[in-house]
Amino acid sequence: MENLTAFKSYKTDSNIDLHICKNTKFKTNLIEIYFLLPLKEETVNLTALLPYVLYRGSKAFPTSRDYEKRLEELYGADLGVSVLKRGEIQLIKFSLELVNERFLPDKEPLLDKALKLLHELIFHPLMLTKYIDQEREFIKKEISSLINDKYSYAVERCNQEMCKNEPYGLYKLGSITGLDNITETDLLQFYQQLLAKSQLKVLTVGAISETELLDKVNQHFKFQHQQVITFNQTKIIDRVDQVQEVIDHLRVQQGKLVMGFRTGITRRDRLYYALMFYNGILGSFSHSKLFLNVREKASLAYFVNSHIESTKGLLEITSGIDTDDYIKARELIIKEVERMASGEISQNEFDWTKKGLINRLQSSADHIRGLSGHYLLGLINNQPDSINEMIKKLNEVTLDEVIEVAQRVKLDTIYFMDKKVEK
């Protein structure tokens, strides 16, 4: 099984980190290209805008429509252009997933064509003024429309308030005023700097020969490039002076509760695997304390979950509740967090969580994007463990370590989206 989940790492002639997971079980091949940058005020807007402008047109594909036609010709290849935030790292991501020609009627090799398309997108953009202006407007609208999705908005508001003095509080797409201030020259300069100096990682999964792929990446991605920008400067804060409470009033039928915690533990830490247990026992399974006590026993919520952010060391509990139940639900959740800290964890909770976590990890190896997404998080945290290595480490976690984690987790911010009282 090891050979199906492990990535092999290569360095290309142009200093690109190439990570290949050779795997015959999928019907498709996946290529992902990441540019990694530190998340900070000065560049957050440029990083957010650039990939969308690139996708608007290039020499060979002058409009997005030309790209779309090409993708359809390549048997409906999926091209993804996006901006991500992991800890205090901002990532530009281009991904292309396409059917392996073994399954196609005419067996035409698609990989070469896919790499050419990605090359065109990244190295020969048109960057017309109209493209820049239009995409700027789209992102601004995207930012102001975040409120359309009340759950995501609540999560973002909690992050924003909890980390208001840290880069993590910046939104991955930047801000409206920041985007307005970008000039064409700024964007062009930023683009050139990005190609010349940023960390560039290429991840691929599929039934592809490693040497052939390395050759092709060398051939298609030849440029002057030194990886000099340090991308991961994430600051980990593990103390909280005072818990803050933030309440917004909106026209909603249901209150959205988001509680933000500092764990101080990331993928780089000894206790990371114990933190996975902690999160599982508390709130990420249907046998978890939150599900059983807040949903099943008290009937207060349909969903009540906990999640970890493994690069910044945060934990978040989210729930949708009746606005009248705010205090009651908050107290019930805090009680369960306290029970964790006092070591009230049963053998069943521990064992079932271990099995559940292993099941999830093994399952992620069955998803082409699960494999790459998982490996990326390891890479950016300098812990590129394979799934089998992670399972081994999970098996070594003790109850005492989980309790140690529980005592380090501190509530920082309570965000509640309340019903607006109609005047």
Place this chain on the structure above:
Amino acid sequence: MDKIYSDHVQETLYYQRIDNGLQVYLMPRENYNRQYAIFATNYGSIDNHFIDPLTEQTVKVPDGIAHFLEHKLFEGAEENAFAKFARMGASTNAFTNYTTTAYLFSSTDYFHESLLSLLDFVQEPYFTEENVEKEKGIIIQEIKMYEDDPGYQVFFNMLQGLYHQHPVKIDIGGTVESIQKISKDDLYLCYQTFYHPGNMVLFLTGNFTVEKTLDLIIKNQQKKDFTPWNGIKRIFPEEPLTVSQHQINKQMDVNQPLFRLGFKETEIDLPGRELVKQEIGTNILLDLIIGRSTQLYQNLYEEGLVDDDFGQHYVREKGYGYAFMGGKTKDPGLLNKRLLSGLYQAVSRLTEDDFNRILRKYIGDFIESFNNFEVIASEFINYFEKGVSYFDLLEIFQEINLDYLTKRHAVIFNKAEAVNSIISGNNLDSERNN
């Protein structure tokens, strides 16, 4: 046991109908860690009016009951289904849509134990007055979650516009009022009517051996008593061909309006394979006239009338169908006008080249769907209930041509009336206080 091999996807599907009527399909996959099973009944939110098999009386049940029943089947006399699966490290879930209720699990270990748990929890209902009452609070929060979701609301309102009578216009979850009326006895009545093995299908995929697994299922089913399968008499109201309302507006806290344009299908009475051809053909047609690679979409995008959330889709089930498109927009009225004129003109611009290119996309997407167990299982069940094997889709693609699409265009866009559904956010002023 029968088997079919598909040369295109290089996979084999095994099939057996068990004596009690249950149909079992198995698609083993080598090199995968997981096993995935889905146990589904052809019973969804639209099946709210039927003949009680015991009394032979016509009954109409409260809205949202199929979904409520789905929640309650997880109960057990000693231990609920969540705990059973947690013990094995497997995860279980379920969903209810307009036509289907499905129960599923995903495992990487203890597959056979998990499979038996799935069969047993679905086939051993345990409803009490107390556990039925307790569920209401949870489901009310689920309903309210959707009430706050503008994407769901704009779609739901479009269905209100398209249909006069058909139960597809009823919310799958029901309403806060309707679910209050649901009793333990109602749940047993629906259970007895719709959960007979003759109305159900079991689909399994992943890393397992076919013979052993099938044997286990047969033995499990033989231990259980079922009455002979007599089918179900479902009652649907007469639905006019016209739409019910042309425009529906609602206000919510949104920054940009949400817009959907819907068209009602009027060619309804088709046999399974023709129905699926119509479904796929109309989706291809939509891609050809308003998909990402069209000039119309490109123009609307450059004018800032649509963004990359825009989408189009055609839904077709037994008894109803509709096409719809939309997304966020700064000007719903203008977008509606531009879409309507673009759609009507598009038919004269359909070319073989464009058609062949879109067809390649459908072939690629079909092959890609075999990567993902969740997708393949739900697609399989979806087509099974329409009377078509998912493996036959490639053949159906080949039966579609430009001539067929031109005829489809005339039916769906010219005869039918259009519905506009709009969510807008007047007076958006959220208050913030710390």
